[in-house]
Amino acid sequence: MSDASQVTQSDRDEMRRNGILVTSIQEIYNWGRSHSVWPLQFGLACCAIEMIAASMAKYDIARFGSEVFRPSPRQADLLIVSGTVTKKMAPQVVRIWNLMPEPKFCIAMGACAISGGPFKQGYNVLKGIDRFLPVDLYIPGCPPRPEALLHGLIELQKRIGKEPMRTSRLSPAAGDSPAKTYVLPEFGEHDIVPPCNPAIWKAPELTGLDRT
Numbered sequence: 001m002s003d004a005s006q007v008t009q010s011d012r013d014e015m016r017r018n019g020i021l022v023t024s025i026q027e028i029y030n031w032g033r034s035h036s037v038w039p040l041q042f043g044l045a046c047c048a049i050e051m052i053a054a055s056m057a058k059y060d061i062a063r064f065g066s067e068v069f070r071p072s073p074r075q076a077d078l079l080i081v082s083g084t085v086t087k088k089m090a091p092q093v094v095r096i097w098n099l100m101p102e103p104k105f106c107i108a109m110g111a112c113a114i115s116g117g118p119f120k121q122g123y124n125v126l127k128g129i130d131r132f133l134p135v136d137l138y139i140p141g142c143p144p145r146p147e148a149l150l151h152g153l154i155e156l157q158k159r160i161g162k163e164p165m166r167t168s169r170l171s172p173a174a175g176d177s178p179a180k181t182y183v184l185p186e187f188g189e190h191d192i193v194p195p196c197n198p199a200i201w202k203a204p205e206l207t208g209l210d211r212t
């Protein structure tokens, strides 16, 4: 059989009952990739405590192959943005992302990383890291529990498991024309410059304000 995807699930189950396993190189390849996602050892605020808890014995992220938190972006393929991203810190987060090798993934963990959270109106807080990075998964909460992070990781594994092996893949959330190096903002005289990466983020259209 040249393509294991042509074998129906019921056929697979039947063969498994008889001690025959059917697979493909692509499935083995993606199985290995999805179960060895290595997060960067990097946290920004209180959400990071929950991320750390997920790696402890009670939640045991090692069950999913992601216990190897790396101290270097060169050795990591998952950036978990866990905590409040201040405008002074945003350039460092993008710089770290640019240093990570492809293929790589980004999880925005918690309300602050997603939208600024309780500090959204703060003059110094970025209103969502997706203004500068291609976020693959959003995990809401303030903070999300470790179980939520594990659930997000499992969802990410499912996505990796469906990726075609031969596609030269860059970050999937970046769309059809991903950039290898993302715009690095600077903390200017009054604010962060530019305020977003226009290639990956556009201000949402406001609705319900038409008073004509």
Ligand code: SF4
Pocket: 045, 046, 047, 048, 082, 083, 084, 110, 111, 112, 113, 117, 118, 141, 142, 143, 144
């Ligand atoms: S979302 Fe809540 S728990 Fe997470 S960093 Fe922000 S304030 Fe802290």
